Every structure is written in C-alpha cells, then in structure tokens.
Amino acid sequence: MTSIPLDYETLRMVWWLLLGVLLIGFAIMDGFDLGVATLLPAVARTDAERRLVLNVIGPVWEGNQVWLILGGGAIFAAFPPLYAVSFSGFYLAMFLILIALILRPVGFKFRSKIQHPTWRASWDWALFVGGAVPALVFGVAMGNVLVGAPFHFDDSLRPIYTGNLLQLLMPFPVLCGLVSVAMLAMHGAGMLAMKVDGPVAARARRYGAIAAIATAVLFALAGIWLAKGVLGFAVHGGLDPNGPSNPLIKSVQQGAGLWLANYSLRPWTWLFPLLGIAGALASAAAFKAGRAGMAFLASSAAVAGIILTEGFAVFPFLLPSSTQPGASLTAFDASSSQLTLFIMLLATALFLPIVLAYTAWVYRVLRGKVGDGDVGQNPNAY
Template sequence: MDSFILLDYDTLRIIWWLLLGVLLALFAVMDGADIGVAMLLPAVAKTDDERRVLYNVIGPVWEGNQVWLILGGGAIFAAWPVLYAMAFSGFYLAMLLLLVALIVRPVAIKYRSKLESQQWRNRWDAIWCLSGVVSALVFGVAIGNVLLGVPFGFDPETLRPLYTGSFFGLFTPFALLTGVVSILLLAFQGAVVLSWKTEGLIAQRAIRCARVTGLLMLLLFIGAGVWVATGLEGQVVTSAIEPGAFSNPLSKTVEVTAAGGWMLNFSLYSWMWLAPMIAVLAALVAVFLVARGSLFAVFCSSVSVIAVVLTFGFALFPFLLPSSSQPDAGLTIYDASASHLTLWVMLLVTCIFLPMIIAYTSWVYSVMRGKVTADSVHNAPHSY
C-alpha cells in the first residue's frame, strides 16, 4: 500500500493546508462579493428597479459561489477531522448563527418578488442585507478568536475534545475588530464588483462605497496587524515533531510567547511579508481604478482579499486551531490530519474534480458577462 502513495505524509499535510487556504480564499473572493452586494443594498439601490439590478448581478452565480464554502467544509472534514470536530462543536452556536444567515439569504432572493407588495419586498431586502452583515461578522470574529486561541482541551484517555468557552465570550474587542475588518473587506469586494457590472447611479454609488470601505478596511487591517505584533500573545511548538508520525494532538509541547508571537514566521521567512504588502497595495490600486469600472479593479480587489487570507494563514502556521486553555492541545497540520492514505486518495479526487469546478465556474461567468441594467432586468425572461 505504501508504494501506491507517491508522496510522504508530511508533504501531503502541507499540500492539504495549501488546498484549504485556496478554497477559503476563493470563497472569500467569490461568495464574499455576493455577501458584499447584499450588505450594500441600502446604500447603492434606492428604487425597486435598482434593487432588482443588484439581485440580478449575483443571481446567476451566487449558488455556484457557495460551493467553495461547501468544499472548504468538506476539506476540513476529510483532511482535518479533529479540527472539524473541535470547531463545529465548540463554535456550535456561532455556526448555527452563520447557517441561519446563509439559509435566509436564498429565501430572501427567491421570495422577494412573490408578492407585488412593496412592504413585502422591503422586508425581504432587509433580511438579505442583514444576512450579509451577520455572515461577514461571524467569519471575521472566528478569525479573531483563532488568533487569540480557543479555550479547549482533550480528555487524555479518550482524546474527546472539551470546549470550555461560551458564545458571548467569542465577542472580545480584538475579535470584534477582525469582524469589522471582514465586513469592510467583503463590502469593498462587493462594491468593486458592482462598479464593474452596473451603470448609472448604481455604479456611481458603488464607486463611492468602494472608496470608503476600501480605505477604512486598510486602516483597520493595518491596525489589527499592529495589535497582533505588539499586544497579542502567540504560540510556538517547542518539541521536535517526528516526521511522518501519526496524528496525536497531545504529542507535542507548545510555548505561549510574549506579545508579537504570531509574527515569528514573518521573521523566519521574510518572503511572507509579501502577503500583507500585496493586500495593502492591491486594495489601493483597486480604490484608485474603481471609477473606471474595469475588470482589472475587480482583479486587484480579489488579489487583496486573497492576500488577507494568506496573511492570516502565514501568521498561524503550523497551527490550525491554537488552544488558549491547554496550549499543548492546540491543533497543527501535523497532529490533526487524517491518515496518510486518506489524504492521498482525497488528493487524487481533488485533482479530478477541482479543475472541473473551476472550468464550469469560468464558463458561467463568461456566459453571464456584461452589464446588468434596469432594461436588461425587465427584458430578461428569467430575471429576479
């Protein structure tokens, strides 16, 4: 069986860490734009026709964009089962809040035009907008709590995960800051997409929103980085990790470092600084070019979103979920993964189906290219 597996265990673990990052980054870019459009509804669409334009901007693609979140969850389940068990049990109420927000979003899209009543439509518009805000906030708060460390440990005999935190304990000042950064980042992505896909007053309002949200996001992103570098404790694995060892979260020793500990990777690997630098520069270019309504501005904002995700991943490596109450129980890519064979088989499956998903998604975006206007909405037989 070992001869069938062409890559060693630790290499597969790193590959799956990279794949998880790719899936989360694609979700943040693509479905993040849909979430951003929903959040911006009250700011850029004032009439019913204008609101219908926003619904039809994301209408043909939002269901496909959610696939990246499903793939990310599936990757965690298959490649990092201990992480899946800990995160989904410890963050149960937060996950439930996120699921409610993601569930009511398609309901709002589908039910908005079932009645001609303006009051009916206004209520669904409010639900759609709120679903975007809640989703972005939960994602950001989750990132903040991972950097702070999550209060969990393991039963030493059964390795059953034990979460000791609370729902309201997730909303600390730093976690709320990262939550606001997430809201602004996705709103920025949505605004840039709207400036590219729409015309007239909607595009003009979207341009103003992109400039405001983009610059505010940069300020808070840099502020959060300064907080991490000067006021946030980090963690580092101090015991040697045996190459190719079986996954056991309690087989290592972790030291809690002083403030700025999460910056250690950036000190050891200076090329990692490219991620936050690109995040800032790409966002500034997008802010500068957004008035042109060009696809290049969307490309730059998307690169900025990807770079923000990379910055988080680089700072945390090799941790997936550090523990604040029992540091030695923190989950890393080397002690929380599935078996060698499982990672290999799943990699083969991914190499077959991921290109198909990318090709299909690219085809859909190609078919649905062009501006969305009030006239095109009224003339399209299947518009929202």
C-alpha cells in the same frame, strides 16, 4: 503505506495549502455576493435599482457557495479534529451563519412574489442580514484562531470546548470581523461597478472606495494589535511532521509577538500583508478613477493577501488552544491518515479542474452588464 508516492509530511503540507486555496476561493467568489448584499441598502434607492443589484448576484450565488461546501468538506476529511472542535465548539456561531445564509435563497425567491413595498423592503433587509452577518462572523472566527479557542482533550482524545458565544466576541476578533465586512464590501462594490451602469454604479464606486480605505486601515490596525497585544503560539518541541496524528505529544509556548516569528524566519512572507494593504489601496484608487475591472482585480488581490497573511502567521497551527496550549491543533498532528490524504488528493486533482472549468464557462455565458431592460423583460429575473 510504503506504496504511497508522497510522504506523510508532504501530504499534510499539500492539504494545508489546498485548504488555504479553498478559503481564498470562497472569499473571492462568494465574498462578492456577501459584499453586494451588504451594500444593498446603500447603493440601491428604488425598487428598480434594488432589483438591478439582486440580478447581479442572483444567477451565480449558488454556484459560488460551492466553495464554502468544498472548504467544509476538506476540513472534515483532511483535518477531522479541527472539524470536531470548530464545528461543535463554535456551534452557536455556525448556527448564526446558517440562519443568515438561509435568508439569502429565501429572499431571492420570495422578494418579487408580491409588489407591496413593505413586503419587498422586509426581504431587502433580510438579504442585507444574509450578507453582512456571515461576513462579520467569518472574520470574528478568523480572529479567534489568532487568540486561541478554549478547548482541550480528555484521555480518549475527545475534544471538550469550554467557551460560549460571548467569549468569541472579544475586542480583537471583533476588529477582525470589521476587517472582513469592509473587505467584502469593497469586493462586492467592484463587482457591482463592473456589472451595472448609472446611479447604482456611481454609488458602488463611492462606497467601494470608502470600504477599500477602511479595509487597509483596519487591517493595518489589526496587524499592529497582533504584534503588540495578542499572545501568539509557537511549537516548542515534540511535533513530528511524519508522526501520528496526536495533538497531545507536543509542547507549545505562548507569548507576545510569537505570531510574527514565521515572518522573521521567512522574510518573503511579508509580501502577503503588503499585498493586502496595497491591493486595498489600489482598489480605492481604481474606484476613484472609474476603472471597475481594475478595482475588482485589486480587491481580489487584497482578499488573497489578507487570508494568506493569517495563514502564514499561524503556520503550522490550525486552531490554537487558549486554555491548554499543548492541545493546539496543527497541520502535522490533526490530519487524517496518509492513505486518506493521498486518495483525497487524487479525487481533488480530478474534480477541482472540473469545478474551475464549469465556473469559467458560467461566467463567460453571463458576461456583460445587467440593465433595466434585462430585469424588466426577463420573466426569470429576481
């Protein structure tokens, strides 16, 4: 282990940051797909308009979903206890997301196979569910990170989850879910406004502005609620950043306002919630001014700011335990071995630039607007 050039604490910090990068990448790249699908019933009134909307995201959604796979893979390899608790404890929620996400490829492939209005309308609603439900559940999951999940470990360090699906739907996590839906609807509207013209673009700008304002308001309300009405967590002692991965050797205290402690210790982190609110308001202003590109960039900044706000608020926690706070998982006691983290870091340094380069090339090839002629004349159009 002495031959590894990075110490254990540094590797854990790097992988905590990489996990955040992957979550932001997923929210920005696949987030606009979910947002476009969520807006489908509102922005498209005719079959031709709906096909136009679907062909904005149809060629790219599969590639964008790679960010979700990368995020899940990073959790599995870098933080196995987090994977074990979240993917088993939140199994029903994950299954709900999986069903909704399965509707997306099926809807794209089967919608235009039959021209009957009822057939196509049914798949349009399936695509809406495939966008709105994951957006909501992902936000609810992030809210449950803040309130803590009901789990503990036995003497063999096996995680035991004691909650159920209904317990995930507490008021504060549901508010976080609404923040997520509004945020991704704003983001999807920005992509739509950039890629199409005519009535669909006009509606996308209108609904995008509404979603952007809703994002700023709901995010601010969630922040106030978090400061005043949600019990936070703080490590009281026993956590060794270079120590073994054993979540039971530390002590954790729980109390009101503790999630804001990191912002007091590191005042520069206030830039992230400000970025979330300012980005959403700037996106609304850009929608009103008809500047779709600026609206999309501003919404991307808002997405990054909102995710970073939660990440730095809960650091070093990954998933607190509401029933046994001392069993909470942190970046420093729920990671893989030092050697595993180092080897994975080398693989990431090799393959992540390839993913980024390929993504950039794809979007360069697919640059420009999608028009009625493209949909009607292209036999591969959805």
